[in-house]
Amino acid sequence: MKRLRIGLLAAVALSFFIGQWFSLSISGKAPDGKKLLRDMAPDLNFGQKSGMPLHYESEGYIAFNSYDLVPSIRGYAGPIKLLVLMDRESFIRGIKIIEHRETKNYVHFMESPEYIAKLIGKHPAEPFQQGMDIDAISRATVSVDALAKTLKESSRLAASGVLGINVKDVARAGAFDIRPFVYGVFFIVSLAVYFVTRKTAKYQVARDISLAMGIAILGIYLSSPFSVLHLFSIVLGGFSSSALFYALIISVALSVIAAGRFYCGWVCPFGALCEFVGRLPVRKWEVSKNMDEKWRLFKYIILGLVAALVLISGRLDYGNYEVYVTLFSFHGSFLSWVLVFLMLAANLKVKRFWCRYLCPVAALTGLISREDSGYVSINNCPMGNPTNPHISECIRCNRCYKTGKS
Ligand code: SF4
Numbered sequence: 001m002k003r004l005r006i007g008l009l010a011a012v013a014l015s016f017f018i019g020q021w022f023s024l025s026i027s028g029k030a031p032d033g034k035k036l037l038r039d040m041a042p043d044l045n046f047g048q049k050s051g052m053p054l055h056y057e058s059e060g061y062i063a064f065n066s067y068d069l070v071p072s073i074r075g076y077a078g079p080i081k082l083l084v085l086m087d088r089e090s091f092i093r094g095i096k097i098i099e100h101r102e103t104k105n106y107v108h109f110m111e112s113p114e115y116i117a118k119l120i121g122k123h124p125a126e127p128f129q130q131g132m133d134i135d136a137i138s139r140a141t142v143s144v145d146a147l148a149k150t151l152k153e154s155s156r157l158a159a160s161g162v163l164g165i166n167v168k169d170v171a172r173a174g175a176f177d178i179r180p181f182v183y184g185v186f187f188i189v190s191l192a193v194y195f196v197t198r199k200t201a202k203y204q205v206a207r208d209i210s211l212a213m214g215i216a217i218l219g220i221y222l223s224s225p226f227s228v229l230h231l232f233s234i235v236l237g238g239f240s241s242s243a244l245f246y247a248l249i250i251s252v253a254l255s256v257i258a259a260g261r262f263y264c265g266w267v268c269p270f271g272a273l274c275e276f277v278g279r280l281p282v283r284k285w286e287v288s289k290n291m292d293e294k295w296r297l298f299k300y301i302i303l304g305l306v307a308a309l310v311l312i313s314g315r316l317d318y319g320n321y322e323v324y325v326t327l328f329s330f331h332g333s334f335l336s337w338v339l340v341f342l343m344l345a346a347n348l349k350v351k352r353f354w355c356r357y358l359c360p361v362a363a364l365t366g367l368i369s370r371e372d373s374g375y376v377s378i379n380n381c382p383m384g385n386p387t388n389p390h391i392s393e394c395i396r397c398n399r400c401y402k403t404g405k406s
């Protein structure tokens with residue numbers, strides 16, 4: 001394991017430096033705003049970008065790049081850059097998404113003409129909130145909120161700074177976000193229950209309740225299971241305005257230090273589904289210890305390859321192979337849904353198949369899990385671990401903590 005850790009760390013560092021060198025050598029190719037404006041409004045003739053705040057002028061209209069006005073507003077993985085066309089009364093007349101790094105599954109509808117059409121004609125004094133002044137055609141994800149906030153705040157600044165119209169701020173899009181608190185409370189309570197119940201007979205029922213809540217809260221309500229893309233995003237400098245983004249990273253990092261792969265065993269919504277499917281009374285395949293050990297290495301190899309691909313290319317979407325993104329975003333290609341089905345069905349024959357052999361989060365958290373002599377023996381392990389397992393493969397279900405309770 002030590003050699004694996006060093007090897008992967010070296011591969012990640014090398015990929016990062018190659019990626020930085022590569023991006024420096026091709027930098028300077030920012031999108032041509034005037035060309036995009038010509039495509040958006042072919043009848044209008046805009047001059048060069050100028051003024052303070054930076055904007056384009058045409059008769060009856062102005063246009064601006066939202067990033068010039070509100071660079072600090074970010075989605076899940078960085079700014080969502082918009083080209084906005086506005087009339088002289090500060091009504092929005094055109095929008096084009098120039099660039100973003102959000103996970104495609106969560107933002108596909110954001111780029112659809114139907115969604116953009118719902119924002120055209122809006123005024124920055126309106127709230128810009130789904131279900132209020134914007135028809136909810138999608139789930140209100142962090143990315144969607146960030147787009148609305150970027151549009152509202154940049155329009156408000158352009159209206160006052162360029163057109164001299166002082167826009168009364170009725171409500172700020174996405175200003176009050178209860179989601180990080182919901183997740184934070186859930187995570188802290190689960191972690192406390194993990195410690196409190198691990199020497200008692202209640203550990204199993206406590207964990208089942210936590211897993212069910214993981215599906216409900218992190219999977220369905222927040223639609224944001226932890227992903228290795230969170231980490232890659234930070235390494236690539238794509239910082240987020242979302243408190244949920246940091247809550248996920250910090251909670252997983254701290255829990256790995258305190259309790260190894262606690263996230264996998266108590267919180268992860270896809271791990272929970274895999275485990276519940278695996279408990280169905282279907283006769284399991286016997287995987288020999290030798291084969292099992294070899295196959296478990298597969299997830300580390302995939303993690304290394306994906307890390308190299310993402311860090312060299314600078315493209316987060318290249319690392320998007322976590323099947324649960326399809327499941328919890330309720331969006332994906334036919335092939336990705338087949339994959340979700342297969343990964344769930346595989347648990348009928350091999351317990352926690354995805355977590356054991358493929359999951360990049362399992363590999364990442366396993367790599368940094370510390371030894372804990374409390375976990376000593378085995379009895380019907382939900383991970384199919386053999387006696388005295390590597391701590392990197394233990395999801396802290398507590399079944400074999402100290403005394404081997406079941
Ligand atoms: S090794 Fe023990 S605590 Fe870890 S997952 Fe298996 S049974 Fe649970």
